[in-house]
Amino acid sequence: MNEVATPTQHAALAARVSEACAAAGLVGEPQAEALEALEALDYPTTRQERWKYTRAARLLKVTPTASAPLQAPPVVVESLDALRFTFVAGQHISGETLDEGAEGCFVGPVSVALERYPERLKAWSNSAFATQEWFAALQASAPQDGVCILVPAGHKLQRPVLAHHHMPDGAHVAQPRHLVHIGDHASAEAVLWSDNTSHAEGMMNAAITASVGNGASLSLEIIQDEPGTVHHMGHHHFTQGSNSNLTVRTATACAHWLRNDLHILQDGTHADSTFHGCYLPNGDQFVDHHTRIDHAHPDGQSNELYKGLAADKSTAVFNGKIMVHKDAQRIEAYQSNRNLLLGEQAAMYAKPELEIYADDVRCSHGCTTGQFDKEALFYLRSRGMTETAANNLLVQAFLAEVLDGFRPEIRDHVHSVFARRLGWI
Amino acid sequence: MLKIDNLHARIGDTEILKGLSLELGAGEVHAIMGPNGSGKSTLASILAGREDYEVTQGSISFDGVDLLELDATERAVAGIFLAFQYPVEIPGVSNINFLRTALNSIREQRAEEPLSGKDFLAKVKACAQLVELDGKLRDRSVNEGFSGGEKKRNEVFQMAMLEPKLAVLDETDSGLDIDALRIVAHGVNSMRGADRSFLVITHYQRLLDHIVPDFVHVLAGGRIVHSGGKELALELEEKGYDWIVDAEAAEQA
Numbered sequence: 001m002n003e004v005a006t007p008t009q010h011a012a013l014a015a016r017v018s019e020a021c022a023a024a025g026l027v028g029e030p031q032a033e034a035l036e037a038l039e040a041l042d043y044p045t046t047r048q049e050r051w052k053y054t055r056a057a058r059l060l061k062v063t064p065t066a067s068a069p070l071q072a073p074p075v076v077v078e079s080l081d082a083l084r085f086t087f088v089a090g091q092h093i094s095g096e097t098l099d100e101g102a103e104g105c106f107v108g109p110v111s112v113a114l115e116r117y118p119e120r121l122k123a124w125s126n127s128a129f130a131t132q133e134w135f136a137a138l139q140a141s142a143p144q145d146g147v148c149i150l151v152p153a154g155h156k157l158q159r160p161v162l163a164h165h166h167m168p169d170g171a172h173v174a175q176p177r178h179l180v181h182i183g184d185h186a187s188a189e190a191v192l193w194s195d196n197t198s199h200a201e202g203m204m205n206a207a208i209t210a211s212v213g214n215g216a217s218l219s220l221e222i223i224q225d226e227p228g229t230v231h232h233m234g235h236h237h238f239t240q241g242s243n244s245n246l247t248v249r250t251a252t253a254c255a256h257w258l259r260n261d262l263h264i265l266q267d268g269t270h271a272d273s274t275f276h277g278c279y280l281p282n283g284d285q286f287v288d289h290h291t292r293i294d295h296a297h298p299d300g301q302s303n304e305l306y307k308g309l310a311a312d313k314s315t316a317v318f319n320g321k322i323m324v325h326k327d328a329q330r331i332e333a334y335q336s337n338r339n340l341l342l343g344e345q346a347a348m349y350a351k352p353e354l355e356i357y358a359d360d361v362r363c364s365h366g367c368t369t370g371q372f373d374k375e376a377l378f379y380l381r382s383r384g385m386t387e388t389a390a391n392n393l394l395v396q397a398f399l400a401e402v403l404d405g406f407r408p409e410i411r412d413h414v415h416s417v418f419a420r421r422l423g424w425i
Numbered sequence: 426m427l428k429i430d431n432l433h434a435r436i437g438d439t440e441i442l443k444g445l446s447l448e449l450g451a452g453e454v455h456a457i458m459g460p461n462g463s464g465k466s467t468l469a470s471i472l473a474g475r476e477d478y479e480v481t482q483g484s485i486s487f488d489g490v491d492l493l494e495l496d497a498t499e500r501a502v503a504g505i506f507l508a509f510q511y512p513v514e515i516p517g518v519s520n521i522n523f524l525r526t527a528l529n530s531i532r533e534q535r536a537e538e539p540l541s542g543k544d545f546l547a548k549v550k551a552c553a554q555l556v557e558l559d560g561k562l563r564d565r566s567v568n569e570g571f572s573g574g575e576k577k578r579n580e581v582f583q584m585a586m587l588e589p590k591l592a593v594l595d596e597t598d599s600g601l602d603i604d605a606l607r608i609v610a611h612g613v614n615s616m617r618g619a620d621r622s623f624l625v626i627t628h629y630q631r632l633l634d635h636i637v638p639d640f641v642h643v644l645a646g647g648r649i650v651h652s653g654g655k656e657l658a659l660e661l662e663e664k665g666y667d668w669i670v671d672a673e674a675a676e677q678a
Contacts, residue, residue, distance in 0.1 A: 379513040382473050383523070383583065384501035384531035393526055397517030397566075 009060050010043040014138055017173050017203070020064035021142040025091055027111045027177070034130040034140030041134045053317045053349040054259055054288050056135075059231050062203045064173045073166035076193050077409045082162035083107050089167055090144030090174035106150040107161055110179055113148035120150055121179065129207070129235040129261065136235040136261075139175045139205045146176035146206070149190060153183035153213065161190040165206070167230050169199040180210035180218065184241070187217040191410065193225070200228035207235040214241035214268060221406055224260075225253040225417055232258040242268030242297070249405050252279040252287050253417040259288040266293070266300045273302040278402040280418045281314035282343075288317035295328045295361075304335040307402050309395065310346035311422060320365070321353040328358045335365040340372060340398060342422075392419055426451045426622050427591055432483035433647075434471055441467045443647035444483070449591070452619040456633055456658060457626045459644035460666045465626045466510060468644070469595040472624070473507035474500045487591065501527075502534045504590030508580040508597050515567040520579070521549065523567045524586055531587065552585035556612040573600035581612040592616075593624045598632035610635030630662035645670045 043060075044051040070093050072086060085095030085108070097108030099116065106113060106120075113121060129136035147163035165176055182188055194204065204226075212218045218238075226232060232255055240246050252258060264273050279287045293302050302322070310316040318337045339348045352365040372394060380390035396415060403411045427449040434442040441464045449455050459465055471478050472485070474497035485492040487503060495503060515523070529539045540548070553563055556578040568576050577597050584592055594613070598606055613623065613636050625636055633641070633655065641657040642649045645666060650673040651657070661669075 373513070376513050376515050378475060378497060379509065379515070380523075380527070381497040382501055382507055382509075383527035383587065384498060384534070385527050386498050386530055386534070389526055389530050393518055393523070394515070397515060400517045 010134070013060050013062065014038055014141075016063060017138060017175070017205070018142040020067070020173050021090065021144055021175050024067045024089065025144065027143055027145050028114050030142060031130055031140045034137045037131045037137035038134065038141050041132075041137055043134050050290065050319075053315070054286075056259075058257070059203060062173065062231065063171060064202055065171045067172070069168065071168065073164070073168070073195070076164055076195065077162070077191075077413060079409050080160070080162060080191070080407065082160045082191065084162045084164065085109065085147050087145055087147075087163070087165045087176060089172045090176050092145045103152060105152065105155055105157055106148065107157070108148060109145050110148040110177060111145045113150065113179070117150070120181075121148075128209075128237050128265075129263065133235065133261065135205055135233045136207065139177070139207050139233075139235060142175055143177040143207070144175045146178035147190075147192070148178070149180045149182075149188055151182050151186040151188045153186055155183065155186045157186075157188035161188070163190065163192050165192070165194045165204075167194075167196040167200040167202070167204060167226070167228070169197050171202040172200070173203045173205070175205045176207070178206070178208045180208070180220075182210075182212045182216040182218050184213035185215040186213060189219045191221045191223065191407075193223045194232070196226040196228040196230050198227040200226075200230050202230055204230050204232045206233070207237070209237050211239045212241060212244045212246050215243045216241065217245040219247040220249070221410060222248065222250040223253060223410060223414065224251065224255055224258060225414075226255050226258070229256045231256070234258070234260040234262075236260065236262045238264045238273075240264065240266050240268065240271040240273065243270045244268065245272045247274045247405075249275075249402070250277040250289070251403070251406065251410070251414045252277070252289075253414045254421065255281070255285060255287055257286045260290065262289070262291045264293045264302070266295050266297060266302075269297045269299045271297070271300045273300070275302075275304050276402045276405055277306040278399050278414075279306075279308040279316055280311065280421070281308075281316055282311035282421055283314060284312070285314045286316075287314075288319075290317075290319045292321040292323065293333065295322070295324045295331045295333060298327065298329045298331070300328065300331050302333045305402060306336070307338045307399055308348075309340045309342055309398070310348050311342040313343060313345040315347045315349070317348075318350045318367075319353065320351070322355070322363060322365070324356040324358050324361050324363065326357040329360045331358065331361040331363070333361070333363045337365075337367045338398075339369040341369060342372065388423075391422070395419070395422070426488060427624075428486045430484050430486075432471070432485065433481045434467060434478050435481060436467070436478050441478075441647055442471070445644070445648050447642065447649055449622045449624065451622060452617075453640065454617065454623040454625065454636065454638045456638035456641045457624065457644050458628070458630075458641060458658065458661055460670070463644045464647045465644055466595055469507055469510075469593050469624075469626055472500075472505060472593050473497060498534075501587070502531050506584050506587055506589035506592045508577075508584060508592065508594045510595040510597075510599065512568045512571075512576040512580055514569045514571075516569050518567050520563050520565060520567050524549070524583065527583075528586060548586060552582055555585050555615060556581045557608050558582050574602065574605035577601055577609055578605065578612070581609050585612060585616060590620060591622050591624065593626070595626050596628065597625075598627055598629060606632065607635060630658045633658045643669050645673070
């Protein structure tokens, strides 16, 4: 089972990816630390605890071909009124920038933000993952365009932002970076949507770096709806100030091979974090959600709920780490992970990790993996429901806790993707 | 309406029904009584299409159709309803959504138009009143956190909504106090009619004070060993099952 990546193999991957990204267009300068880290860090293998169930060796084969034609993809959730931005393979192709000047809100491509307001981005935009994880270092060493949301202190962004990243047919790599900065007592809502065509291959290596100021609030919905055979790495990093409120909901509607690393740092007291997620791999798909929350200050709260189904021969991984630092007293941290296996050859690896160094805390975690309740299925069928209708209702019920937190139009989309893939509609 | 002939069934290697025969006419109410482990609940499960049981011999015909050829869904569409002894809790599915999905699924399979929202709600209201089901229970998740009595009332509520031709009540009286028993019986009685038959499975005669049967059968050792009118229930209450089971054994010998 052990995989050995020779230095030449992963250095060659890094060279191919950097070259392809540079040819298509980068934004900003590569982070110096990222370049160093890329040299110094080990390529992930299953011998490392964080990668035990996740075989990254397959990404060594990723070979990008010619750069992607920049055609507009079909519009997603048309009914949603939002500030919309569209990116194709790491390049901005449409969306009207909202720019209220140096003191006001900015919502637009990172490339434009870097031209107009480089000083506003300086202090916080480096990804913390970039010095810790090989793929995050790779992303930061050749960053491409994504959405930038800057909301200064005291402002409220009136409309939600919808950033849509699309991968077209063919073997491409994209390394978008999304930057979000919510000033003290400011607020914003955003949707990050990534999708593919069904003939897309290659790699999507994306980073979200967000900071939420004191008393500020950010609500983010992440939708991953990716048919095709793209490998997706996500590095999602959030820092929260005192009395801030963060909600991150992730729906992995469809993914060939996907790993999300979500890290939340509560860098102030009385911070509140909610992070929910759902996933439903089928066929021979692979989905891995790694989460970590750092309670670094007292009186914080966190609420984590991840639910998923693994069908056919697919594999799902959930790893949730809660770190309560010394002196971070009176923390309330709750984690729940519930899974259903729908195929005899489906696999689920679930691991809660709690590290608690303070003595006055309330933490709980629960993790279950089971199968469909046959008795419930019989009950529904005895009332005249077809097997399809009954299955559909039970999956809907299972995921409702997570999906009902999304906007209704997004919830309905994700549910219909799930139902269609399982052949239930 | 229902004709069961020489039915043999087993679960795993255990034979449970050993030649059960029974006939129900339209509009009739039959009660089945019998000692523990005699096969009463097995009979109910087999009628509803539970797949854990294997029918090894015999036949069941319902309105001229071979019931054993139909799966659980098709039986409900054909007009069979089982009130469960242990109704299942389904968190996350509201009672209302559950019933709407069930009702429209049945109508679709019968090639009927779905019920309009207005008609559906009017029907819900009427049927809920029948068993004095609280409005809150209609909106809660199916059976989740319901008391024993509420669950059984919910079963009869569903029965009223789905209007079956044959309703099988599997120990619907178990776990009910006197008031709940009266409410459930009232619900059932008001649904009695020329086109609807009932098979009432029970341990105790007290339910049959409220739902008065046309016929009473004794199920023992996987077969109907004795049948009679409603007065048989009283006799059983007084004398127990042994005298019938013993008489049957003597006859066999």
